[in-house]
Amino acid sequence: MKGTIFVELLNMAEDAFGEDVVDMVLDKVNLENDGAFTSVGNYPCSDLVRIVTAFSEHSGISAEALQRKFGHWMMDHFSENYGEFFVGKENSFSLLEAIDGEIHVDVKKLYPDAELPVFETERLADKQLKLTYSSPRPLVEFCHGMVEACLDRYDEQAQIERDPATGRSNATEFDIRLKT
Amino acid sequence: MNDTPNIADDRVSRRRYLRERAARHEAEQLLEGKSRELFLANQQLSDYSAHLEEAVAKRTVELEQALAQAEAAGKAKSRFIATMSHEIRTPLGGILGMIDLLSMDETDPAKQELLKYAATAGMGLSRIVNDVLDFSKMEAGVFIFEEGHVDIRALIESVRTLSSASEISANREIKVDIDDSVPQILLGDATRLRQVISNLINNAVRFSTEGAILIRATSAPHEKGALLRVEVEDFGIGISEGGIKNLFKDFSQIANPLTAAAKGTGLGLAICKRILEGCGGKVGVESQLGKGSTFWFELPVEIGAEPESNTVPSMAQEGLANILETKRVLIAEDNIVNQKLLLSYAKSMNMVPQLAKNGRIALEMFDPGSFDLVLMDVAMPEMDGLEATRRIRMKWGDVSMPPILALTAHVMEAVEEEAALVGITTILSKPIPFEELKAALQHALADAGSNVIADIAVPEAVSPSANRADVLSKMTPATLTELLSIVSEEMLLILCKNTSPTHPSECNRSSVRLQIMT
Numbered sequence: 001m002k003g004t005i006f007v008e009l010l011n012m013a014e015d016a017f018g019e020d021v022v023d024m025v026l027d028k029v030n031l032e033n034d035g036a037f038t039s040v041g042n043y044p045c046s047d048l049v050r051i052v053t054a055f056s057e058h059s060g061i062s063a064e065a066l067q068r069k070f071g072h073w074m075m076d077h078f079s080e081n082y083g084e085f086f087v088g089k090e091n092s093f094s095l096l097e098a099i100d101g102e103i104h105v106d107v108k109k110l111y112p113d114a115e116l117p118v119f120e121t122e123r124l125a126d127k128q129l130k131l132t133y134s135s136p137r138p139l140v141e142f143c144h145g146m147v148e149a150c151l152d153r154y155d156e157q158a159q160i161e162r163d164p165a166t167g168r169s170n171a172t173e174f175d176i177r178l179k180t
Numbered sequence: 181m182n183d184t185p186n187i188a189d190d191r192v193s194r195r196r197y198l199r200e201r202a203a204r205h206e207a208e209q210l211l212e213g214k215s216r217e218l219f220l221a222n223q224q225l226s227d228y229s230a231h232l233e234e235a236v237a238k239r240t241v242e243l244e245q246a247l248a249q250a251e252a253a254g255k256a257k258s259r260f261i262a263t264m265s266h267e268i269r270t271p272l273g274g275i276l277g278m279i280d281l282l283s284m285d286e287t288d289p290a291k292q293e294l295l296k297y298a299a300t301a302g303m304g305l306s307r308i309v310n311d312v313l314d315f316s317k318m319e320a321g322v323f324i325f326e327e328g329h330v331d332i333r334a335l336i337e338s339v340r341t342l343s344s345a346s347e348i349s350a351n352r353e354i355k356v357d358i359d360d361s362v363p364q365i366l367l368g369d370a371t372r373l374r375q376v377i378s379n380l381i382n383n384a385v386r387f388s389t390e391g392a393i394l395i396r397a398t399s400a401p402h403e404k405g406a407l408l409r410v411e412v413e414d415f416g417i418g419i420s421e422g423g424i425k426n427l428f429k430d431f432s433q434i435a436n437p438l439t440a441a442a443k444g445t446g447l448g449l450a451i452c453k454r455i456l457e458g459c460g461g462k463v464g465v466e467s468q469l470g471k472g473s474t475f476w477f478e479l480p481v482e483i484g485a486e487p488e489s490n491t492v493p494s495m496a497q498e499g500l501a502n503i504l505e506t507k508r509v510l511i512a513e514d515n516i517v518n519q520k521l522l523l524s525y526a527k528s529m530n531m532v533p534q535l536a537k538n539g540r541i542a543l544e545m546f547d548p549g550s551f552d553l554v555l556m557d558v559a560m561p562e563m564d565g566l567e568a569t570r571r572i573r574m575k576w577g578d579v580s581m582p583p584i585l586a587l588t589a590h591v592m593e594a595v596e597e598e599a600a601l602v603g604i605t606t607i608l609s610k611p612i613p614f615e616e617l618k619a620a621l622q623h624a625l626a627d628a629g630s631n632v633i634a635d636i637a638v639p640e641a642v643s644p645s646a647n648r649a650d651v652l653s654k655m656t657p658a659t660l661t662e663l664l665s666i667v668s669e670e671m672l673l674i675l676c677k678n679t680s681p682t683h684p685s686e687c688n689r690s691s692v693r694l695q696i697m698t
Contacts, residue, residue, distance in 0.1 A: 039208045040215075109219045110212055 001048060001137070002114055003041035005074070009048065010037065012073040013055055025054045042113065045137045064141045071145015072152070079153060092150045092158075093129050093176075097121045117143070127178035134171035147174060257316070265313045266589055272309060276302045307382075311447040314375075318454050325458055329484045330370045332408065333358050336395055339378045343385065352385060353392040361399040363406055365484030369459065373479075376452045376463075380412040380475045383448065388416025388472065405483040415472035424465055428453040452477070503625050504618070505530040507552040512542035512568065513587070514560040522555065525614055529621070539568030546572050548579045553621060556604070558588040558595055566595075570602040583624040 013022045026035035029050050037043060052070075056063040079086055085103050089095040099119040107114055117135035124130050133143045144162065151158050157179040165171035192200075279302060283295040317323040340354050377395070384393045394413040399406045419427065428449050449463075456463045461479030509531050513519050519535055526533035534551075536542035540563040542556065554572075556565035563571075569584050586607045588595050599607055608620055 038204065040211045110215045112219075 001043055001045045002039070002111065003037050003043060004039035004077075006037035006043055006048060006051070007039045008074055008077050009051060009070055010035065011077075012070055013051075016069075017055070017059065021058065025051070025058055029054045042111075045139075049138065067139060067141035068145035068148070071142045071147070072149040073145075074142075075146050075149030075153065090154075092147075092154045092156050093121075093123070093178075095150055095154075096129065096131055096147070096176075124175075127180070129174075129176045131174040131176060132165055132171055133174065134165070134168065136170050140172050143172070144174070147176065151176075257319075261313060261316050264316075268309050268313070269306070270589065272302065272306050276306070311451060314451050315447045318451070323454075323458070325369045325372060327367050328370055329365050330368045330373060331365055332362060332373070332397060333364070335370060335374055336377060336397065336410075339374055339381060340395065343378065343381045352390075354381065354395065355392050356395045358396075359398040361406075362397050362408065363399060363481075363483040366406065366408065367482040367484050368479070372455045372459070376455055376477060377410060377412070379448045379452050380410075380477075383475065384412050384414035384416070384473075388414040391415030391472070402480045404480040406481055407478055408481050409476060409478045411474050411476040413472065413474040418469040418471050418473055419465065419467040420469050424467060427465060428463065503622055506532060507625065508532045508534070508550060509553040509555060509621070510534050510536060510542060510546060510551045511555045512536040512539060512560065512565060513555070513557045514538050515557075518557070522617075525617055528614075529618055531621075539563030539565055543568045543571050543575070546576075548576055548581055552582050553624060554582060554584040555621075556584055556586050558586055558599075566598055566602050566604070569604060573603060583628050585620060585624055 010022055010026075013025070017025075022035075029035075029047075031047055031050070033043075035051075052063050052066050055061075056066055059066075061069075085098070085106070086095065089098060096119065100121075104116045104119075107116060117133060117137070117139075120132040120134075122130040122132075131147065133140065135143075140162070144160070147160060159177045159179065161175040163173050163175075165173045276299060279295055279299045283292060283299070286292050286295060314323065336356055336358065340356055344352070344354055381393065381395065391414065394411070396411040396413070398409045400409065401407070453463050456477050456479060459479055461477055463475070463477040465473055465475045467473035509526055511519070511522050511526065511533050513522055513535070514537055519537075523533050523535060531553075534545065536545050538560040539556075542554070542565075543563065546554065554569075556569055558565045560568075565586055569586075572584075573581070583606070584604055586595065586599050586604045588607060588609060595607055599605075606620060606624055608617065
């Protein structure tokens with residue numbers, strides 16, 4: 001998993017809980033690299049889960065809630081640092097639809113070895129998008145948070161329902177209906 | 181000893197921490213930038229290589245096509261040359277023959293003179309045609325050298341005789357001086373040697389008006405056997421230094437103030453050069469403007485067996501002499517003159533000939549029990565000789581077959597392959613001299629049952645008079661009278677003269693005239 005996720009997770013934690021808490025939690029988790037992550041490195045996803053779990057234990061906030069919050073955080077991080085991905089995207093649907101075809105293509109250029117999740121989209125109606133997220137990693141909540149943040153970014157409100165995709169493991173369908 | 185570092189020493193300032201963070205961020209950005217550049221460079225590289233492979237593949241296809249085209253063109257060219265050599269030389273021979281016939285009956289001196297001009301012009305044309313054909317063959321890579329025993333003295337003498345006989349050099353003295361060092365018999369291509377020497381002599385005649393023409397031959401030791409050097413000297417107009425440079429180039433000619441006629445193609449010396457270089461020799465000239473020229477060539481040759489050995493093949497042939505007697509030969513030939521000639525030849529060999537006027541008739545007449553030999557002309561109406569041979573073999577299957585020999589006026593190499601396909605290994609070139617035909621038939625009978633190609637001993641450059649009594653006396657009086665009613669005695673003699681069978685390029689008078697028979 002890309003280092004930038006870890007770096008930003010720790011940034012978010014620092015922001016939420018303070019530096020000392022982050023130091024303490026990292027000490028507790030006892031990571032192989034002692035929590036020295038760089039955005040250009042690659043790290044095991046299990047480390048991410050362990051860190052999230054540790055923060056959850058420390059704060060009493062559920063791991064799911066933390067993941068979702070982190071989704072929001074990452075969306076902000078992306079829009080601050082990778083503005084080029086957002087150029088020409090007029091609404092949340094067009095951004096979500098561009099993840100696989102544009103954004104991930106570009107990521108692969110920089111990091112050919114990156115293992116990226118897949119985002120399939122299908123416009124069921126003008127204001128209804130089916131987004132199928134598939135990844136072997138247990139980060140559905142993180143994805144959910146990103147979808148919410150994306151809607152927020154465009155000042156859109158939507159009803160989001162999600163279900164495991166039928167007949168496929170490691171895939172989740174998001175049914176996103178925009179509210180008028 | 182205090183192992184625990186002071187806490188104050190252990191801490192870094194916030195400013196320093198932020199600086200380090202910023203530096204790391206920058207480093208990461210730098211790395212990402214480099215990664216992107218690397219990616220783009222890689223992409224360009226793989227684009228190039230994909231392009232390169234595409235270009236190479238495309239070029240390869242183009243080259244393969246070009247090669248196939250060139251090969252096809254080469255084949256077409258060879259075939260064209262073979263056809264042309266037959267198609268041009270045959271009517272030309274016919275024209276010259278007709279002129280010959282006309283001049284025999286013509287008593288009016290004025291008309292005789294006109295006919296003489298026509299004959300001279302015709303022979304000039306024939307020389308040009310032969311030059312061009314030779315040159316095309318060289319260009320097409322189908323010019324073939326053959327090695328045989330050559331008596332260079334006899335060869336030069338025969339070229340001299342023929343040159344002296346021609347109109348243009350009638351009053352010129354041609355002197356021959358052959359050094360004792362020159363081996364009696366050497367190994368080489370007699371036809372080509374004759375062509376070169378006669379070309380040099382013709383040039384000498386054409387580019388000088390008076391004075392003798394000297395032919396000299398000497399020999400020096402050489403690792404191959406001997407280095408033959410032949411010189412032809414004239415005392416004519418000579419060649420300037422600048423002219424010598426281009427002399428041996430294709431189609432080059434020097435201005436000849438002596439004669440406006442019979443200028444030729446400018447290929448003669450180029451052909452000589454190619455012939456000599458093809459045999460490992462070289463050609464050159466020493467000349468002084470206004471004084472004359474000496475053309476020379478040098479050719480490394482192997483020394484042939486001593487002259488005594490010449491008697492061996494003839495003895496062997498004597499041993500074979502009886503082999504032809506009473507043998508039944510089927511002659512398939514459509515040309516009336518050739519029919520008469522071959523029939524009279526066969527009779528003088530005491531053979532029993534039967535005639536088939538074309539391939540179809542030959543196929544009908546043939547029966548393995550009824551004939552000991554078959555002589556098959558290649559080009560015949562209705563069914564050609566190769567097709568007839570193929571059908572005969574099909575019809576009679578495994579039955580033991582008499583030898584079938586092909587006769588052709590085509591360039592032999594052109595027919596060889598097709599002939600081999602129908603099982604003919606001996607191909608005789610028309611017009612065929614008597615002795616040569618006899619030897620071939622003898623060998624074919626002697627070798628009957630095996631597929632060995634008859635190794636025909638061809639004594640080179642026998643002087644024309646040698647055969648006279650021989651040949652004509654072997655014809656029945658009736659045949660002789662009949663033949664003489666068609667052609668002159670001189671021409672009959674020329675027909676019987678022992679010339680090499682493979683000399684489509686022969687430039688002398690006799691071979692041109694022989695074409696009337698093909």
